[in-house]
Amino acid sequence: MQQRKGSLLSFRPDIKVLDATLRDGGLCNNFRFTDEFATALYKMNLAAGVDYMEMGYKASKTMFDREKFGKYKFCDEEDLRKIVGDNQTDLKISVMADVGRTDFRKDIIAKKDSVIDTVRVACYITEIPAAIEMIEYCANLGYETCVNVMAVSKARDEEIDSALEMLGESPVDCIYLVDSYGSLYPEQVAKLTLKYLEAGEKYKKSIGVHAHNNQQLAFGNTIEAASWGASLLDCTVNGMGRGAGNCPMELLLGFLKNPKYHLPPVLRFITDYMLPLRESGTVWGYDIPYLLTGRLNAHPRDAIECVRAQNTDYEAFNRSLLEKD
Amino acid sequence: MQQRKGSLLSFRPDIKVLDATLRDGGLCNNFRFTDEFATALYKMNLAAGVDYMEMGYKASKTMFDREKFGKYKFCDEEDLRKIVGDNQTDLKISVMADVGRTDFRKDIIAKKDSVIDTVRVACYITEIPAAIEMIEYCANLGYETCVNVMAVSKARDEEIDSALEMLGESPVDCIYLVDSYGSLYPEQVAKLTLKYLEAGEKYKKSIGVHAHNNQQLAFGNTIEAASWGASLLDCTVNGMGRGAGNCPMELLLGFLKNPKYHLPPVLRFITDYMLPLRESGTVWGYDIPYLLTGRLNAHPRDAIECVRAQNTDYEAFNRSLLEKD
Numbered sequence: 001m002q003q004r005k006g007s008l009l010s011f012r013p014d015i016k017v018l019d020a021t022l023r024d025g026g027l028c029n030n031f032r033f034t035d036e037f038a039t040a041l042y043k044m045n046l047a048a049g050v051d052y053m054e055m056g057y058k059a060s061k062t063m064f065d066r067e068k069f070g071k072y073k074f075c076d077e078e079d080l081r082k083i084v085g086d087n088q089t090d091l092k093i094s095v096m097a098d099v100g101r102t103d104f105r106k107d108i109i110a111k112k113d114s115v116i117d118t119v120r121v122a123c124y125i126t127e128i129p130a131a132i133e134m135i136e137y138c139a140n141l142g143y144e145t146c147v148n149v150m151a152v153s154k155a156r157d158e159e160i161d162s163a164l165e166m167l168g169e170s171p172v173d174c175i176y177l178v179d180s181y182g183s184l185y186p187e188q189v190a191k192l193t194l195k196y197l198e199a200g201e202k203y204k205k206s207i208g209v210h211a212h213n214n215q216q217l218a219f220g221n222t223i224e225a226a227s228w229g230a231s232l233l234d235c236t237v238n239g240m241g242r243g244a245g246n247c248p249m250e251l252l253l254g255f256l257k258n259p260k261y262h263l264p265p266v267l268r269f270i271t272d273y274m275l276p277l278r279e280s281g282t283v284w285g286y287d288i289p290y291l292l293t294g295r296l297n298a299h300p301r302d303a304i305e306c307v308r309a310q311n312t313d314y315e316a317f318n319r320s321l322l323e324k325d
Numbered sequence: 326m327q328q329r330k331g332s333l334l335s336f337r338p339d340i341k342v343l344d345a346t347l348r349d350g351g352l353c354n355n356f357r358f359t360d361e362f363a364t365a366l367y368k369m370n371l372a373a374g375v376d377y378m379e380m381g382y383k384a385s386k387t388m389f390d391r392e393k394f395g396k397y398k399f400c401d402e403e404d405l406r407k408i409v410g411d412n413q414t415d416l417k418i419s420v421m422a423d424v425g426r427t428d429f430r431k432d433i434i435a436k437k438d439s440v441i442d443t444v445r446v447a448c449y450i451t452e453i454p455a456a457i458e459m460i461e462y463c464a465n466l467g468y469e470t471c472v473n474v475m476a477v478s479k480a481r482d483e484e485i486d487s488a489l490e491m492l493g494e495s496p497v498d499c500i501y502l503v504d505s506y507g508s509l510y511p512e513q514v515a516k517l518t519l520k521y522l523e524a525g526e527k528y529k530k531s532i533g534v535h536a537h538n539n540q541q542l543a544f545g546n547t548i549e550a551a552s553w554g555a556s557l558l559d560c561t562v563n564g565m566g567r568g569a570g571n572c573p574m575e576l577l578l579g580f581l582k583n584p585k586y587h588l589p590p591v592l593r594f595i596t597d598y599m600l601p602l603r604e605s606g607t608v609w610g611y612d613i614p615y616l617l618t619g620r621l622n623a624h625p626r627d628a629i630e631c632v633r634a635q636n637t638d639y640e641a642f643n644r645s646l647l648e649k650d
Contacts (some may be wrong), residue, residue, distance in 0.1 A: 008512055010613070157553055186511060186545060187333055187552060215576055216538075220511060220545030227512060250613065251540055254620040255510070267639035270613060275637055288575065288595060295579040314592035 002194055005229040011219050012259040014206070014231040019249060022072045023054040023096050024234075024241035028284045029057055029277075031070035038072070038083045039272055042235070046091055048253060052118060053231075054094045055080055060103045061292035073299060074107075080115050094118035096148070097134060099127045104134050111142030111215030120146040120176075130293045132170045139171040146174040146232070148210060152192065153183045153297050164196065170275035174232050175205050177225060182214025182244055182294040186224040193225040206233030213244040213286050214294025214303075222247040223255060238274040240282075243300035243307075244290035268295050283307060288314045296321055327519055330554040336583040339531070339556040340453075341376035344574060345396045346437050348379040348421050349566035353609045354602075356395035362598055363397070363408045366562070371416055372590035373578060377443060377557075378635055380418045385428045388531030404463060405440050412440050416560055417445035421473070424452045429459050434466030438541050445471040445501075450480045457495045464496040471499040471557070478508045485520065499557050500530050502550060507539025507569055507619040511549040513545075518550040533557030538569040539609050539619025539628075540555065545573040548580060562591060563599040565607075567631075568625035569615035608632065612626060613639045620644055 006012045021041060033041075038092070039057075045053045046227060056072030064072060064073060071079040074094045087093055093116050097104055108119065119138040123131035135145045147167055151162055167175050177196050179189070189209070196207045209225035209232070211218040222233055235252045239245035250270065253261045289303035292314065307315050331337045346366060358366075362458060363380075370378045376388055381397030389398060396404040401419045412418055418441050422429055433444065444463040448456035455473070460470045472492055492500050502521050504514070514534070521532045534550035536543040536559070547558055560577045564570035575595065578586045614628035617639065623646060631642050 004512070151428060185333060185548065188331070213541075215579070216541050216544050216573070219541050223510065248541070250616060254616060264640050264643060267613065267617075267643055271425070272636050272637055288592065291575060291579060292592075312596050314596055315589050318589060318592055 004227045006227075009257060011256065012226075012231070013258070015226060015256065015258065016232050017053035017249070017261065018054060018094065018203045018208070018232055018251060019045050019050050019236065020054045020210075020234050020246065021236040021240055021249075023056050024246055025236050026070065026072050026283070027242040028054055028240060029070070029282045030068065031072040033070060033072060036303070037277075039123050040269060040273055041113055041256075042084055042091075042238075042267045046089055048249075048262050049155050049260040050091060050249075050294065052092045052094050054096060054120070055083070058095050058097045058104070058107050058119075060101055060107070062103065063101055072135065076117075077109065077114060084115055084234060087271040092117040094120055094146075096120045096122055097138075099123040099130045099134060102134070104137055108138060108141060116143065117144060118144040120148055121172075122148040122150055124150055125152060125159050125163050127192045128166050134164065135172045141177065145172045146176060146208060147172045148176040150178050151180040152177065152178060153181055153188075153300075160192075160195065163272050164199035166212070167203065172205060174208050175200060176208040176210050176232070177230065178214055179221060181288065181299060182212035182218065183297040184217070184221060185215075186220055188220045189224045190228055193228045193230050197229045206231050208234065210234040211247050212241070212294070212300075213239055214248060214290040214300065216286055218245070218247040219251040222252060237302045238270055240274065240277075240284050243304050244286050244294070245284045245285070247304050289317055292321055298324075327553065329552045331552075334582060336581065337551075337582070340551060340581065340583065341377060341557050342375035342574070342577060342581070342586065343419065343533070343557060343559045344375045345379045345535075345559050345560065345571060346561040346574075347566055348381050349397065350561050350572055350609070351397050352382055352567040353565060354607045355393065356397040358395060358397060360407065362602075364553050365594060365598055367409055367416075368557065369558065369562075369590045371414055373574075373587050374583075374585040375574075376418060377417045377419050378519040379421060380408070381420060383420050383422045383427050383429070383432050383444070385426055387428065387431070388426055394517070400441075402434065402439060409440055409626060411466060417442040417469070419445055419471075421445045421447055422463075423456045425446040427459070429462055429530070432481050433466060435464060436481070441468065443469040443471060445473055446497075447473040447475055449475055450477060450484050450488050450511075453491050458492065460495050460497045466501055470497045470532060471501060472497045473501040473503045475501065475503050475628065476505040478506055479503060483516075489524035493524050493530065497530060499533050500525065501533040501557070501559075502555065503535045506538055506624040507537035507543065507615065509546060510540075511543070511545055513541065514549045515553055518553045518555050522554045531556050532577055533559065535559040537566065537570050537619070538564055538571060539615040539625065541611055543570070543572040544576040549579060563595055565602075565609050567572045568609070569611050569619070570609045614642055617643045622633050622650075
């Protein structure tokens with residue numbers, strides 16, 4: 001029988017907190033954050049003791065129109081430096097790079113010339129070889145690398161085992177358990193975390209967790225994974241992220257016992273920046289349509305459209321999902 | 326090592342769902358629900374397969390002014406019958422009776438003359454003897470009885486052990502684990518549930534769980550308790566309840582696998598009744614001030630006042646809580 005790692009009152013020095021507000025939150029507003037917002041968020045993360053700040057995606061400029069998205073979709077070096085300078089701090093800067101949507105050979109430069117510390121490669125479980133190609137490329141350039149294997153709630157156990165073996169043999173530093181659809185219950189998160197940790201122990205990789213809040217379980221699932229040994233914990237301020245959003249930073253920092261973490265700067269930032277962002281019309285967070293896709297283990301796209309259209313006929317929306325299923 | 330009871334795909338015939346919308350939700354609007362709302366809720370509970378509908382409190386009319394509260398604060402027999410008739414259904418009708426705030430010898434009539442099936446006695450852990458007096462009185466009248474020992478997150482282990490022994494010896498049918506402050510994490514809920522279940526097995530009592538959503542854990546904690554063997558599960562439609570509210574019925578019925586439960590009527594009711602209720606200005610649900618009292622294991626009254634006053638200076642509010650602590 002596996003034991004939980006540490007107790008509720010202890011603190012685990014292996015735990016690191018990653019702020020994905022600009023990245024996952026950027027999916028709510030096409031990455032159109034002001035410089036003032038991003039700068040204040042950077043300062044907040046420093047004051048709160050957060051370990052990683054994810055600035056956005058390294059999206060291909062041939063595939064995505066620069067005019068249609070804010071700069072955090074692309075994370076050009078000069079744009080990042082405008083916010084973080086040379087980042088002479090303990091806060092690591094990360095970016096996400098989607099398999100198949102990143103011109104990584106062109107857009108990811110040598111680590112020594114970049115303010116970025118960590119590249120997180122996101123892929124579906126069928127794209128592991130392509131992800132490993134990117135991981136090897138980035139690791140050779142000098143970056144810390146993570147891999148976020150999305151939507152594993154749809155994958156079969158043997159696919160996950162195989163993916164973990166392949167990633168174990170790669171130079172990746174951290175493998176993320178990602179609940180893209182917000183469909184996993186804590187018992188399932190516990191089992192998957194133990195599976196990931198088994199591979200992590202064998203291959204010396206740390207394990208991370210990235211949760212979505214479709215069933216109001218993003219925080220619960222994150223601390224469940226952490227309690228078994230996951231050590232990289234994703235969150236966003238106020239839970240801002242695609243659809244139902246993510247694990248709220250304020251809940252996570254309110255829970256973690258490591259005295260390096262400080263909640264008051266997060267509270268201040270919510271008052272000064274997140275409330276105005278919501279008032280300006282940016283929408284995220286738990287809502288009935290997200291519950292309905294989450295419990296069916298379905299992509300949230302239909303729920304996002306339902307919420308966007310302010311369609312509150314939840315019974316009919318649920319019926320339409322069941323007909324597709 | 327204790328085992329969880331059943332699996333995520335099984336269904337447990339011992340599990341019963343209690344709708345506390347009129348009762349805990351009544352704390353948000355002084356119990357001023359229209360007859361139309363209550364009647365539609367009753368019909369919805371029947372259609373959804375819910376096991377218990379709690380109609381409100383049996384509050385003392387000498388202590389509380391009838392003019393200041395809606396009728397669900399008092400649950401007079403004729404008021405209940407106006408909604409549920411003689412209730413010739415499988416849905417049980419419950420009321421809550423607070424120790425020290427109920428003229429139970431006057432207001433609780435013989436079961437044979439009442440449409441009420443179940444009396445739930447609510448008390449603090451220091452009031453167990455008074456609760457047992459009420460439980461014995463109601464049991465003698467023919468009612469099923471439950472006891473909700475509130476705020477056990479503040480109680481010491483030996484107090485809980487002693488309370489469980491005393492209640493075990495009483496005629497009560499069900500003992501509830503109640504997280505009044507929304508401060509418990511799932512690991513703590515698991516441990517407490519196992520403690521309650523131990524007494525429950527010894528004395529042949531079922532165990533219930535009533536959660537609050539201060540840390541977005543009401544649903545997670547409810548299914549955690551259920552997974553170990555708690556069988557009476559409280560919820561409210563849309564999570565409507567004091568402060569951060571309760572476990573949302575739509576999440577719970579979306580999770581339970583017993584085919585007797587039906588989600589669509591709940592979705593319809595949310596659209597037709599809960600959204601208008603929110604739009605009319607009734608406020609409940611997760612918000613930062615509730616997180617802040619919850620994580621400090623404090624009564625939500627300051628948070629309720631903070632939200633009511635639309636005070637969004639969360640950092641200052643948190644400081645004021647820490648100064649009180």
